[in-house]
Amino acid sequence: MERGAHNRLVSVAMGMLLGAAAMAVHASIAVAATPIRIGATLPLTGPFADTGQWVARGYQKWARDVNARGGLLGRPVELTILDDASVADRAISLLERLITVDRVDLILGGYPGTAAAAQMAVAERYRKVYVSMGGHMASFQRGFRYSFGAPPLMGEWWYEGVWEWLATLPAAQRPQKAAMITINNPVGAAVRSSAIEGLRRVGILLVMDERYDVPLATAEPLVSRAIALGADLFIANGFFPDGVQTIRAMKALNYNPKLVLQGIGSIIPEWVQELGADGNYVVSGTPLHDRLPFAGIAELAEAARQEFGVGTTPQYYLFGYAWAQALEKGVQGAGTLDQDAVAAYLRSHIIETIAGRFTFDARGLPPPYRYTTQVIEGRVELIWPPEVATHAPVYPKPSWGK
Structure with a gap:
């Protein structure tokens, strides 16, 4: 083969290799930019909507903050909140839909305790980490591996x-x-x-x-x-x-x-x-x-005042943010969306959120609180x-x- 023809072939081959490499890089970037999809159900209507809507606003604020910091595991988060209309059975079916039909990557907790207790069993069945208010003490005594109260709204x-x-x-x-x-x-x-x-x-x-x-x-x-x-x-x-x-x-x-x-x-x-x-x-x-003297809570309170014009920061806004933040800590700490790894990290490490610095016991509970x-x-x-x-x-x- 003539030297010129050989060089042309080498040049074409190198171009194809570089093109393939460039495509691989672009594909990698595209995968990295794919949103992490997070699903939840909340009572946006019905008798529990007064509080449920504030939990939703806390979740939404957390998602905006995470995305402003570059996302979770380098990927943006995409939050879907479905209205369960304050009906526990509907909270169960909608969460199952999010997991099995919509195939969300992560889930967040429901409200009130009746819905949360029911959803904890769903999360356990599908092996999904579930951070929420919990369904009071009885729900944390069922041996669930994937449920955490961070913090729980514990009636007891x-x-x-x-x-x-x-x-x-x-x-x-x-x-x-x-x-x-x-x-x-x-x-x-x-x-x-x-x-x-x-x-x-x-x-x-x-x-x-x-x-x-x-x-x-x-x-x-x-x-x-x-x-x-x-x-x-x-x-x-x-x-x-x-x-x-x-x-x-x-x-x-x-x-x-x-x-x-x-x-x-x-x-x-x-x-x-x-x-x-x-x-x-x-x-x-x-x-x-x-x-409370915990990192980030004063800034969140000020953000709530500016966005909603409230004199007192709605506690359920704080709860929603804290539950989402705890899930974020687990994912970041584990470095993966693998649910077993996230649950294992939360059970074995100290985490710090706007709700304070704490560890979880074998039930998925932090130490008791006594704020009045x-x-x-x-x-x-x-x-x-x-x-x-x-x-x-x-x-x-x-x-x-x-």
Whole structure:
């Protein structure tokens, strides 16, 4: 073969090789840029939408922040949130659809605890890491390998700080009789069980223990009975809508106990929007607050104020962000989307999120929390424990209109 022809052949061959290499590089870049698809279901409508929508906003904020930092494992994240309409069965079927039909890479947790407990079993069946509020203690005692509460909204821990605080008061200053009403579902049952034990610890007599179904037609008969029994501590283990009804019934009947505990609902902005000054002085628990001394939480609170114009950062916005952030830590730490590797990393390493720095035990739980809140002048303040308190407890509860 002539030298010129040979050189032309070599040149063509080299060009083809370089072209193939370039195509391989471009293909690699395309694969790397393929979004990581993340799916979740939340109650965007229905009775739990007031809180579910804030969880969704927390997830969405996390996704925007991750993408602004260059993505997860170098890939953008693409978030899909389906509306389960506050129906647990629908939360199950939609999560299964996300996993088996849409084939998402990762999943995020649902709300409330009834949906989360059901979805934990789905996640276990499909071997998907599931970070959420959990379905209270019972759901973490089923031996699941892939579920984590980061932090959990644990009914059994919800009033822990309240009992600690009351124990510091002289016995004569504590409430003497408690009336308790509880929503008839697993969430209420979890809070109720811990309340019974807590009352026993601080020596307060439980004189009324009523359950109710939702929707609650009226709270006035329940409140009237508490008045008749002379209860100076009222415990409402329910959600936002029935909690609002209960407070309105208390005011209408001029019932003003020393202390009012509200299970779920008083830590979202809608509480003050609905009740105004009547929503003040209600005490509740929380695993998270915008003025806890944890990295990133102050910046997130400021972002919420700017985006939504709220005076108090919605706690469920923080929860959503924290649950997504914990999943992110697991994926980053494992360096892969392999679910077994992510679960193993979370179970064996300290992680740090806006909810603090913690490890998970064999159940997928961090250490118990005891943060206690009180609505004071329209703001959700931390009143316990003392080392993180933003305001002293207002006790006993002032009269209506004060």
